[in-house]
Amino acid sequence: MSPEPLQYTPRVAPLGGRPSPVAVARSFARRRQVPLVVAGTAGTAAALGWVIAGRRHEFAAAVAGASVWVLLATTLMQVVALLARSEAWHLSIQAAGGRVERRILYRASSMQVLGGLLNSQLGVAARIAALRRSSPAVCPQVPTLIAAELPILAVEALMAAVFSFTLVGPLGLPWWLPVVAIAGIGSASAGLRHLAVGKGRELWRGLAVARSLSHGSRLIAFVLVAILAQTVRGWILLHAVGVDASLFDAVAVLIAVVTLAQLPIGPGASAAAAVLILGRQGVAASAAAGVLLTATGTVGGACFAAWAGGDRLWAHRRARRPGQRERT
Numbered sequence: 267m268s269p270e271p272l273q274y275t276p277r278v279a280p281l282g283g284r285p286s287p288v289a290v291a292r293s294f295a296r297r298r299q300v301p302l303v304v305a306g307t308a309g310t311a312a313a314l315g316w317v318i319a320g321r322r323h324e325f326a327a328a329v330a331g332a333s334v335w336v337l338l339a340t341t342l343m344q345v346v347a348l349l350a351r352s353e354a355w356h357l358s359i360q361a362a363g364g365r366v367e368r369r370i371l372y373r374a375s376s377m378q379v380l381g382g383l384l385n386s387q388l389g390v391a392a393r394i395a396a397l398r399r400s401s402p403a404v405c406p407q408v409p410t411l412i413a414a415e416l417p418i419l420a421v422e423a424l425m426a427a428v429f430s431f432t433l434v435g436p437l438g439l440p441w442w443l444p445v446v447a448i449a450g451i452g453s454a455s456a457g458l459r460h461l462a463v464g465k466g467r468e469l470w471r472g473l474a475v476a477r478s479l480s481h482g483s484r485l486i487a488f489v490l491v492a493i494l495a496q497t498v499r500g501w502i503l504l505h506a507v508g509v510d511a512s513l514f515d516a517v518a519v520l521i522a523v524v525t526l527a528q529l530p531i532g533p534g535a536s537a538a539a540a541v542l543i544l545g546r547q548g549v550a551a552s553a554a555a556g557v558l559l560t561a562t563g564t565v566g567g568a569c570f571a572a573w574a575g576g577d578r579l580w581a582h583r584r585a586r587r588p589g590q591r592e593r594t
Contacts, residue, residue, distance in 0.1 A: 310534035314553060317541060321550040328507040328554035336506045337562055340499045344566025347495040348379070351418070354488040358414040359397075361475035365404040366397065369577060374400060376574035379567030386527045390415060406471065413472025417482070420455045421489040422524070427451040432518035436543045496520055500559060504540075507554045509547050518543045523559070536560045 318325050352375040356368055374397035378389035394411045406414070427447040433439055459476050475481045501516035511519075522539035531538065537556030544552040 305530070310531040310538055314534060314537050314541070317545075318550050318553050324548070324550035325554050328548075328551040329558065331508055332503065332506040332558055336502060337558070340502055340558075340562040341566045341569070343495045343499040343502075344563045345569055347492040347499075348375070348567065348570050350488045350492040350495065351375075354418050354485045354492070355414070357481055357485045357488070358417055358472065358475045359406065359411065361478060361481050362406050362410050362414050362472045363474070364406045364410075366401045369581075370400055371397060373574040373578055376567075376571040379571050386524075410472040414475075415472070416458055417473060417475050417485060418489055420451075420458055421486050422493065423451045424448075424455055425490070425493055426521050426524065429514070429517045430521065432514045433521060433543075436518060436546075493520070499562070500555070503558045503562070504544070504552075504555045507551045507558065509544055509551050509555055511544060511547070515544060519555075533560045533564070536563070 349372075352372050353368075355375060356366075356371050359366060359371065374393050376393075377396040378393040394408060397405055397411065398408060405411070427444065427450070430444040430447045434441055434444065458473055461473055475485055497513065497516050497520055500519050501511060501513055504511040504516060504519070519539050522543050523536050526535040526539050529535075536559040537553050540552040540556035540559070541549055544555075
């Protein structure tokens with residue numbers, strides 16, 4: 267039985283025809299997003315260059331300390347993380363009524379790699395646009411696709427809140443802040459669950475995965491696999507450059523990377539996060555670990571995107587053969 271079409275209610279403009287302050291801010295952000303990212307990237311690079319000035323030899327030695335096998339292993343872990351998160355996205359969209367083939371959805375998911383190099387929001391927008399363009403007939407509408415991201419983000423945010431105690435020491439935060447974070451994220455997650463099963467379920471169809479214990483558990487498992495792969499990847503690279511970091515330190519760096527990635531600072535988020543959390547153990551080595559995190563992450567994402575491009579070409583060629591058709 268196919269799901270009922272999503273009812274869309276257009277937004278009503280405020281009285282007097284003037285847009286709200288929120289709408290004005292969003293419009294400004296959309297128009298200025300690329301310049302902001304470029305400026306943020308340049309500013310971050312300049313700040314990191316100033317921090318490691320005079321420590322260039324230490325930085326170069328730290329980068330050279332990572333063997334080829336370490337770089338290959340951490341690149342593979344990035345691919346595993348991308349695949350696990352893509353499968354979580356597939357589960358969420360499937361529960362929302364989407365009938366997109368896994369391969370086609372994975373191709374769309376690879377588009378996040380390109381946009382994500384500049385900003386995480388750009389990455390999400392890129393893969394949603396790619397999915398809608400490739401499978402408009404069997405893909406939910408954009409509002410549903412946006413809502414389908416929320417269960418994944420809720421799991422990631424809850425895990426970040428649980429392990430936010432790892433930030434207390436490095437950043438000098440108050441001890442009670444993690445408790446507040448857990449309470450806040452937990453309440454928000456409960457609210458999403460209420461929206462998923464309540465009267466507003468037609469509007470929040472993207473949250474449908476939260477209604478099923480089986481689908482919800484599988485989504486959580488795949489998100490945890492992605493988080494674990496990213497954590498271990500960071501821990502390996504930190505040790506490879508000579509930073510004596512624990513797994514908790516690697517978790518703190520990952521939380522900082524994800525947080526800074528929300529800002530328009532481009533690929534420098536990993537290096538900035540590593541210096542921010544572990545700079546006391548050596549600024550040059552920490553920056554080197556961050557640079558390697560970005561490099562191996564970019565290569566892993568490029569491998570994923572290359573597979574997606576190759577698979578699309580193969581599908582086109584196969585569709586041209588007599589008697590064979592495949593949605594591309």
